[in-house]
Amino acid sequence: MQPVGAGERFAAWMHEATGLDDVRLGPEIAGGNSNVTRLVETRQGRLVLRHPPVNVVSDKAAAGVEREYTVIKALGARAPVPRAVAWCGDRSILGQPFAVTGWIEGVALDTELPASYPQGAETIDRLGIEMMRGLATVHALDWRELLPADFGRPDTFVQRQVERWLAVRAQSHVRELPLLAEVADWLLANRPTSSHASIIHCDFHLDNCLMALDEPRLQAILDWEMATIGDPLIDVGLCLFFWRRDPDANPGFRHIQALSNRADVMPVERLADVWSHATGFDHDRLDYYMVFAAWRLAAIVEGAYVLHRQGKVDTAYARGLADDVPNLLREAAAIIDRGRA
Numbered sequence: 001m002q003p004v005g006a007g008e009r010f011a012a013w014m015h016e017a018t019g020l021d022d023v024r025l026g027p028e029i030a031g032g033n034s035n036v037t038r039l040v041e042t043r044q045g046r047l048v049l050r051h052p053p054v055n056v057v058s059d060k061a062a063a064g065v066e067r068e069y070t071v072i073k074a075l076g077a078r079a080p081v082p083r084a085v086a087w088c089g090d091r092s093i094l095g096q097p098f099a100v101t102g103w104i105e106g107v108a109l110d111t112e113l114p115a116s117y118p119q120g121a122e123t124i125d126r127l128g129i130e131m132m133r134g135l136a137t138v139h140a141l142d143w144r145e146l147l148p149a150d151f152g153r154p155d156t157f158v159q160r161q162v163e164r165w166l167a168v169r170a171q172s173h174v175r176e177l178p179l180l181a182e183v184a185d186w187l188l189a190n191r192p193t194s195s196h197a198s199i200i201h202c203d204f205h206l207d208n209c210l211m212a213l214d215e216p217r218l219q220a221i222l223d224w225e226m227a228t229i230g231d232p233l234i235d236v237g238l239c240l241f242f243w244r245r246d247p248d249a250n251p252g253f254r255h256i257q258a259l260s261n262r263a264d265v266m267p268v269e270r271l272a273d274v275w276s277h278a279t280g281f282d283h284d285r286l287d288y289y290m291v292f293a294a295w296r297l298a299a300i301v302e303g304a305y306v307l308h309r310q311g312k313v314d315t316a317y318a319r320g321l322a323d324d325v326p327n328l329l330r331e332a333a334a335i336i337d338r339g340r341a
Contacts, residue, residue, distance in 0.1 A: 050100075070151075080219065080221055082104055109127070130211070130218040163188075169302060200227065201223075207257060
């Protein structure tokens with residue numbers, strides 16, 4: 001619940017910052033897991049408000065929202081992202097810094113196609129192609145022309161991520177996960193030399209895309225709070241790791257992009273070809289980045305399972321990590337074994 005008078009303070013701030021009238025805070029709407037996403041009504045039309053939870057005191061959370069706003073403002077009309085409207089770093093307005101972006105009509109998909117779409121593999125393939133083309137639009141841009149030079153450190157991103165999350169898990173663990181170290185060793189020993197650096201989303205998959213209501217057409221890529229500069233195959237690897245998995249093989253996080261988990265959709269390599277054709281970048285080491293995607297996700301979310309085992313968190317999500325994390329690591333190891341074979 002917002003503090004008393006928050007709506008009035010917000011309306012006054014918005015009018016002064018943007019000139020919009022009759023500004024009203026609406027209900028929370030679907031969005032990312034870490035931040036509040038809320039509808040804003042104005043005389044001139046709908047907007048979207050993003051801010052960390054009001055009862056969370058975290059400079060890191062606020063920095064993520066600001067980072068997201070910085071990226072979508074930089075991308076502007078060049079890529080499929082929401083329109084940047086306003087940023088406010090004054091916590092006295094809503095209790096947290098916040099960003100306001102344009103409203104986009106659309107639907108976020110995960111487990112099934114909307115009834116308004118043609119049903120079947122062909123439609124799912126179109127969704128995959130839309131994702132790859134939208135992502136390619138972002139990756140093909142020269143980040144140096146759009147963002148500060150210190151926005152990211154692309155040359156060592158993968159190595160730093162592996163070393164960072166290995167150290168975090170060594171300091172905070174509640175069970176043995178031998179594949180965590182084994183896959184990390186492989187990632188460090190086989191790290192490719194990247195020839196490209198792009199703006200990357202770092203959590204790109206179908207669930208973080210907004211599709212048109214009436215057809216499989218990409219409207220916007222959402223949830224940019226983890227964005228940085230790095231090898232664009234990091235994004236491709238995560239999205240395609242979640243593509244065309246066997247639902248009977250106990251995949252980790254089976255709900256993510258779940259509607260693509262069927263044998264009759266196009267192969268991963270064909271979607272990667274769509275991305276390569278649009279960017280001019282090759283995807284020769286795609287398997288490496290799929291392994292990295294699965295390992296990194298497992299290493300990060302294991303933190304929530306640690307909290308659960310310590311009695312600090314008791315949610316269905318945290319309980320499910322008992323299986324999701326080992327399954328993600330097993331899938332990563334299977335990709336490595338497939339490459340060796």
